[in-house]
Amino acid sequence: MRYCFALDLVDDPILIAEYEKHHERIWPEIRESIQAAGITVMDIYRTGNRLFMIMETDESFSFARKAEMDASNPVVQKWETLMWGYQQSLPTARPGEKWVLMNQIFKL
Template identity: 50%
Template sequence: MMKQYCLALDLKDDPELINEYKKYHAKGNVWPQVIDSIKQAGIIDMQIYLLGNRLFMTVVATDDFSFAQKQQMDLMNNKVQEWEALMSTFQQALPGYDLGSKWQLMERVFDLNE
């Protein structure tokens, strides 16, 4: 079985920065070390959507996936840390949250199949 997560984060409200962020995430532009790290953590699928400056990310992962374990893996990966530092130049905290926590896990409030 798999788990699905939805997360949100804001970009700085600057059209030039948003366009640059989109270029970094265009097909083939995400650094291969970052892609490898995502897959090694047990993430099967990840998609990011944009509306204005609000990002919405879906994650499908294996049952044994853990955000805490992924964070520990990322801390030991210099290339992932470099990518995260670069992405932080485009990002800002959601209202009411600290940027140090970046992506915020969203609560599911409706499921058509339940």
């Protein structure tokens, strides 16, 4: 299954550069966590301060399972806290929501 998400970064060139630097070499535990959740592909793109993430999953993936795994993993929690210093919610996000799941409106 493919999912697409959007999120904004704080609109500060220095913070954006730091955020990208963190993603040049993510922590091994984060990579392991992503893969263990059944995520087979995760690509993040940026334009300005807007991020777009494409995530492909296998049949074992569920959002509930991923949330449980993340909540019980202190390294993931540390990473998420660090990343939140660079990120900001989209205007359309629900309270506490970071990455907003996008609706597909066209397919060729």
